[in-house]
Amino acid sequence: MEKRYKHIAFLVIPNATLLDITGPYEAFSLAIQCLKSYHKDTTYVLHTLSLDRNRIVKTSSGLCLQCEGSIKSLNYPIDTLFIPGIPESLEDMVDPKTLSWIKQQSMQVRRICSICTGAFILAEASILDNRKVTTHWKLCHKLANDYPSxxxxxxxxxxxxxxVYTSAGVSSGIDLALALIEEDFGRTLALEVARELVVYLKRPGNQAQFSVTLKHQDSDYKPIQNIKDWLLEHLKEK
Known part of the structure; x- marks a missing residue:
């Protein structure tokens, strides 16, 4: 049986947040491993793309990623395109030619996704006009002000x-990847990948970004913190 492939491409922008790329990339990578045991006739192929022929790209953490190729050497149809965020200046994050390439791809791919401030890039490329979107909770107000539509x-x-898919800050890229895996292959595979990632909970898209649980983990007094931790582990007990 001949294999069919869904090409998942990550655009590696200079100074991008590393986890915006590696988080969802790892989720899809684990999905590929799981799919081998399922004997599916369709699987993923993962790609990392630089903006030019210099394939070594420095991320915001200082760690460099060596991309498989560049947007200038693309020779396969992208199924899903991921655009990461940049933690520093949101202005002039990418040049007009790159924005044009992203816009063109958005009209060809099955799905286009942003992680964190990658939403600003999609907005600048006029991909998010009149759509419901999200980004990191600290920057939602700025996104709304900068792009009123x-x-x-x-x-x-x-x-x-x-x-078009937009996601909140950093780790939410993993949540989005799990949702896309579920779209493609069902909940069983998505949960298996989540377990492999040791993700505590496969969060739905409409869950609040600002965790109420984390908000109440701010006590520095160890006995109180121990009580809080114990309560969370014993909520079903009388």
């Missing part, structure tokens, strides 16, 4: 509007 939701972990 957007319906910005500051609560959701990720949002799907048509074939």
């Amino acid at each position: 957007l319906d910005v939701d500051s609560e959701s972990i990720f949002i799907k509007d048509g074939h």
